[in-house]
Amino acid sequence: ITGTIGITPTDMYILYVIATVASIPLTGLRATIVDNTRNKAGKYRPYILMMGIPSAVLFIAMVWFPYDKLSLLVGTNVLLLFYVILQFVYMFFYDAYENLIHVLSPNSQERADVASIKSIVYSLGPSVVNLIMPIVAENVFHTNQTDIRVYRLVFPILGILGSALLVIVYANTKEKIIQAKTHVIQIKFTDAFKAVAKNKYFWIISLASWIGFLELAYSNILAWLYNYGGACSGNVYGIIVTLNGNSALWGMIMAPFFIRKYGKKNVQIVTNLLNIVFILAMILF
Numbered sequence: 001i002t003g004t005i006g007i008t009p010t011d012m013y014i015l016y017v018i019a020t021v022a023s024i025p026l027t028g029l030r031a032t033i034v035d036n037t038r039n040k041a042g043k044y045r046p047y048i049l050m051m052g053i054p055s056a057v058l059f060i061a062m063v064w065f066p067y068d069k070l071s072l073l074v075g076t077n078v079l080l081l082f083y084v085i086l087q088f089v090y091m092f093f094y095d096a097y098e099n100l101i102h103v104l105s106p107n108s109q110e111r112a113d114v115a116s117i118k119s120i121v122y123s124l125g126p127s128v129v130n131l132i133m134p135i136v137a138e139n140v141f142h143t144n145q146t147d148i149r150v151y152r153l154v155f156p157i158l159g160i161l162g163s164a165l166l167v168i169v170y171a172n173t174k175e176k177i178i179q180a181k182t183h184v185i186q187i188k189f190t191d192a193f194k195a196v197a198k199n200k201y202f203w204i205i206s207l208a209s210w211i212g213f214l215e216l217a218y219s220n221i222l223a224w225l226y227n228y229g230g231a232c233s234g235n236v237y238g239i240i241v242t243l244n245g246n247s248a249l250w251g252m253i254m255a256p257f258f259i260r261k262y263g264k265k266n267v268q269i270v271t272n273l274l275n276i277v278f279i280l281a282m283i284l285f
Helices: 009-035 045-064 072-103 108-139 148-171 189-197 200-211 214-227 234-262 264-283
Strands: none
Touching: 009 072, 009 189, 045 072, 045 148, 072 108, 108 148, 108 234, 214 234, 234 264
8 A cells, every 4th residue: 555655665664663663562452451351252262253354344444545635644644543553453363363273172283284274275365366466457457556446446355255254263163272251360461471581482483583574575576576667467477476375385285294294393493494595595586
């Protein structure tokens, strides 16, 4: 959206930093609410609907807001407000969806198997969207993905479809680990923060994610080459991102088998090393 309404990459980065900093206290609030949830539906399932559907509404409102009728400064501030709210609402849903699997089964291997299936189904959505978006831009609006009309057409369809799928997820899952309402243990955010601060695995994983942004850089490079470099048509770009997304499918399918045979730690080490090798190989091209 920043690209469609004329915000420069530098200003876009500043907006991102502001929103990220603003999300830090919101993250603490979100964590406190989840940790102290006592609901017959479970710890995470209630937020699938409570935050998922409002997220869809916010995303649709974000693309349909009349930025073109306002000054760039006003439009930028409105966009920042949308983003900060989404940092709370959408991330609430995202955390609930990602963590739901941990309370569906006490068996770690079973969770890994289910996670593989979940990843395949979950990634199908972005794969289809990444294929459709540039094709819609090319053949319906005769432009690229910097035209906001593309999002105004596609996002409502995705919002309605996604909301319907959320209902299916909610109705067809059951948390196996549910605390009774009478079992009340109030967890302070400060206490939780201290416990996490002492967890070395948390810091190792966090450090890996902080320096692992390069793993996602390739998608940004491809998008810039298409949208701003004119490297290919929308139809060709649709094929490129589809092939790229398809490559992830095989890793998701094979993950449970490799985890079962070699263990999670070994799989993690080898895949991270291979990531480094292939990221360095990109420099050659």
